[in-house]
Amino acid sequence: MQKKHKVLTAIDNTWGTPYFLKPIKLGFDMSIVSATKYYSGHSDVMGGSLAVNKKVFPKVKAAEKITGLRLGPDDAYLITRGLRTLDVRLDRHGENAKKVAEFLSKFKNIKLLYPYKKDSYNFRMWKKYYSGASGLMGLKIKCKNINSVRKFVNSLKLFGYGYSWGGFESLVLHQEYRETGNRKFLNLAKDEHLVRLHIGLEDPNDLINDLKKAVKFIK
Numbered sequence: 001m002q003k004k005h006k007v008l009t010a011i012d013n014t015w016g017t018p019y020f021l022k023p024i025k026l027g028f029d030m031s032i033v034s035a036t037k038y039y040s041g042h043s044d045v046m047g048g049s050l051a052v053n054k055k056v057f058p059k060v061k062a063a064e065k066i067t068g069l070r071l072g073p074d075d076a077y078l079i080t081r082g083l084r085t086l087d088v089r090l091d092r093h094g095e096n097a098k099k100v101a102e103f104l105s106k107f108k109n110i111k112l113l114y115p116y117k118k119d120s121y122n123f124r125m126w127k128k129y130y131s132g133a134s135g136l137m138g139l140k141i142k143c144k145n146i147n148s149v150r151k152f153v154n155s156l157k158l159f160g161y162g163y164s165w166g167g168f169e170s171l172v173l174h175q176e177y178r179e180t181g182n183r184k185f186l187n188l189a190k191d192e193h194l195v196r197l198h199i200g201l202e203d204p205n206d207l208i209n210d211l212k213k214a215v216k217f218i219k
């Protein structure tokens with residue numbers, strides 16, 4: 001389809017990273033990854049990478065000359081240092097996330113947006129293209145009282161509250177706004193709420209115990 005209409009294709013591969021997904025091999029022209037996340041792995045850097053095929057390379061080169069965007073040397077150092085342990089960390093993020101997902105799957109009011117078992121959300125698509133899953137997952141929570149979702153989020157002790165995931169630590173974020181600018185999240189009903197978890201490298205049993213105490217607040 002995109003070939004027929006000569007449309008160039010790009011994918012944001014930040015969630016899977018090239019360790020779990022190889023977009024150029026799959027036929028994408030460009031693959032963008034935020035190095036702020038898993039590449040550095042410690043939430044102390046800002047940067048990104050762009051991998052392209054031969055057809056797009058001259059265009060990127062020209063744009064790069066015009067924009068003059070450069071990565072800082074300290075950031076470059078931390079990103080290349082982080083890359084050395086990318087595979088080990090991602091395997092652990094995935095293992096931990098799977099354990100947390102299995103625990104959370106017991107709650108009828110929570111629908112997991114994470115490909116951890118056969119009948120889970122987007123599992124077939126994920127299985128077809130990815131060799132693993134990272135630590136980021138969505139929780140669609142069904143409940144009447146939004147304050148109880150806030151209480152769930154705020155009572156977590158081992159999860160920081162924050163936006164920029166991909167580091168060693170676990171994070172939680174309550175997506176309170178259904179639409180921000182031109183970005184529309186899932187079609188949520190009035191009694192459905194979206195919470196994002198990033199599962200870090202901590203002991204998964206500690207994370208599960210933390211969630212076990214907090215999940216009781218959801219009503």
Ligand SMILES: *Cc1c(COP(=O)(O)O)cnc(C)c1O
Pocket residue numbers: 012014015034035036037046047048164
């Ligand atoms: C965070 C994020 C980005 C942007 O990364 P920054 O390096 O923080 O600008 C892009 N894509 C996805 C999927 C992200 O999660």
